[in-house]
Amino acid sequence: MKILFQGADKEVTGSRHLLEINGYKILLDCGLYQGHREDERKKNTEFGFDPKEIDIVVLSHAHIDHSGNIPNLVKQGFKGPIYCTHPTADLLKYMLLDSAYIQEREVEYLNEKKKKTGEPLIEPLYDSQDAEDTFPLFRSISFNESQKIAKGVTLCFRAAGHILGSAIPVLTINDQADSKTKTLVFSGDLGRKNMPLIQNPYQIEEADYLISECTYGNRLHANILEAEERLAEIVNKTIARGGKILIPAFSLGRTQEMIYSLHKMFNDGRIPDSLPIYVDSPLSVNVTDVFREHLGVLDEETQKLFIEQNEDPFGFARLKYIQSVEESKALNNHKGPCIIISSSGMVEHGRILHHLKNSIEDHRNTLLIVGYQAQNTLGRKLVEKEKIVKIFGKPYPVKIEVAIMNEYSAHADKNDLLDFITQIKNLKKVILVHGEEDAAEDFKTSLEEKGIKDVFIPSYGDTLEL
Secondary structure: OEEEEOOOOOOOOOOOEEEEEOOEEEEEOOOOOOOOHHHHHHHHHOOOOOHHHOOEEEOOOOOHHHHOOHHHHHHOOOOOOEEEOHHHHHHHHHHHHHHHHHHHHHHHHHHHHHHHHOOOOOOOOOOHHHHHHHHHHEEEOOOOOEEEEEOOEEEEEEEOOOOOOOEEEEEEEEEOOOOEEEEEEEOOOOOOOOOOOEOOOOOOOEOOEEEEEOOEOOOOOOOHHHHHHHHHHHHHHHHHOOOOEEEEOOOOOHHHHHHHHHHHHHHHOOOOOOOOEEEEOHHHHHHHHHHHHOHHHEOHHHHHHOHHHOOOOOOOOOEEEEOOHHHHHHHHHOOOOOEEEEOOOOOOOOOHHHHHHHHOOOOOOEEEEOOOOOOOOHHHHHHOOOOEEEEOOEEEEOOOEEEEOHHHOOOOEHHHHHHHHHOOEOOOEEEEEOOOHHHHHHHHHHHHHOOOOOEEOOOOOOEEEO
């Protein structure tokens, strides 16, 4: 059994791990890399293996950094099945088309510039047709059901507790090379307990090998139970000075969590019921509809507070979903306080850039960061308090208040990860991925202090024999 690491190695985007077993090549995740434009193009275009030789893809969840390069894989010749949970398959039919649309528009913009300078024109990584070509390949499996996917390989999805449909793929393998049965677990993105909407992560009891994320391997989150109090404080403070609250949020997961919390806060009278809230993202509208189609898998609190009361957790009087470009542009002329939730979550693409451009120089406004910001993204620069940032290539002084709430992070923190891993019996090796190098090294030390001595941190392109 051999694993080739081709993404999310000492970094947090572009998850891609190739398992070779019993003559099969099984790709765990196929995500888009985000970072410097030159690195982004190269890493997303060049897989480091021949897509035509991949037999199977196993997806942990629908976030684009784990799934977003599948259309390119198919475009370059992959024709096998793509295994995922039912909600993940439903979500990806919107997520991948949206990703293709963004790439098409960005290439149009860049090519207009290249025409003026005489540079060679470029093509999008993939287009909408490439995205649609992936849909017939999806093979959905319910949580906790086992299915044989290759000779000697059985797959079972356990709940990861990260976003709707997120899974921990568990592979039970009869390795023909040594006639031994082995269990390989891939954490995907591991969630946290007691998060809004999503059920708690499943605790794996036993495994031989674990590929684990370590995004927050050297950090602790604030208590999620106190998050709504802090959110109400930030909202009310911004209202008092007459400002807008901009919330860059991933269309999948974070947007629905913010809507859910704001709905509860309205019901409890913790924020004014006159405050308009706008969700400015066509993708968020579609994704929220998928949540509504899978209400039965949401957590117990959601069932009691909303669903058993016949109340829509994602809809209330002061909330408006924005779809058209015209409506989105009109928000720039909105007078008085409001909340605008818009993608992208790392402030790299989408409508949030237009809202930020129009709000960044007004000290009354607040940019509320509620998710992880990868290196070299605009969101990271704002978190690191850079005084001047570029938006659409033009420099802007940062006068908007930048508030950071890691309470809403859907990733397990250091203690969550330690608790999850140390409860797994008979572990022979832990492989740390999806974490920046400092986080991975610090977390490796923490695991070793807990008695787990065989911990490996791969670099991009490494191969590991198991």
